[in-house]
Amino acid sequence: MKKIIVTGGTGYIGSHTCVELINSGFEVIIIDDLSNSTIEVLDGIKKITGIKPEFYKIDLANAKETLRCFDTINNISGVIHFAAYKAVGESVSLPLKYYKNNLNSLINILETMQGKSFKNLIFSSSCTVYGQAEKLPVTEQSPIIKADSPYGNTKQISEEIIYDTINSTENLKAISLRYFNPIGAHESAEIGELPIGEPNNLVPYITQTAAGIRKQLRIFGNDYNTPDGTAIRDYIHVTDLAKAHISALSRLVNNENKTNYEVFNIGTGKGDSVLEVVNTFEKVTGIKLNYKIVNRRPGDIEQIWADTSYSEKNLRSKTEKSLGDALLSAWNWEKKYRNIT
């Protein structure tokens, strides 16, 4: 059984990926500092898969702790590196917190890998690297433009750090997956997205409004140059996104990669507006959402969606679930977590 280290494995995308890894026959070891997740996620993974992954509470930004932890684990086949801070707004007010954590943890992992025999790395990147692209949909060749936030910048710099390190290290291989907007939850509703405090993201805000935890959803702007005036994103079901990691990892493990560093878009290839998301949520759940239109949110781009042809062909990764499936799964998770019947 191939052993995979998943950093940030108790987080939102990390936990869903752990489930898919276990279901695909991998042995999973989670490293997380629990700064934005809870240890109970391990129980959720166990309920779904029957297996509770081995867990290490480690600050990966600490080089010594990182090395010591990796030293205790034998026969590692690869690392999937999710662990990072991700709140865009917070990164603007606390840039050093973001640079220090997101970059140091990556550097420590790469440095550890250089001295070890396991050579396969999957990195969580983001479509934020494209900014507001002039041409849509965006392909992996679309220009990278200056990031709007320190968070976005850590993703751009991280990709460069990986590229340079791969180029100078024999046998080291990596794939960066540029995620579009992950939403939804595992169909069992045992794991899902659990933001601490008031959600920043659209779908948790919607489900918390439907659950009565938030009074009203604010739709940020209806004066964009889009068919209904609200902003457009490419929303991908988190389970489809998780499965893309298995494809990427298998590509590296089976030496199917074309070059030692590759980049793939992971989205659905379809853009939906905020109002379309709201309307679809209302349709699949039968719940009327209390919402109002307010001003645009600073830093938001108007529209983006992925060209997925390269990843479909090369990763054999194709999304299976619709926007409605994803929104219903998010609601089922919220209901179960809040004990709503």
Ligand code: UDP
């Ligand atoms: N959005 C919104 N109300 C909210 C949260 C988000 O209207 O409470 C909009 C946001 O302006 C963007 C889209 O929903 O157009 C997706 O935002 P999210 O924060 O989920 O992801 P982002 O694309 O910003 O990473």
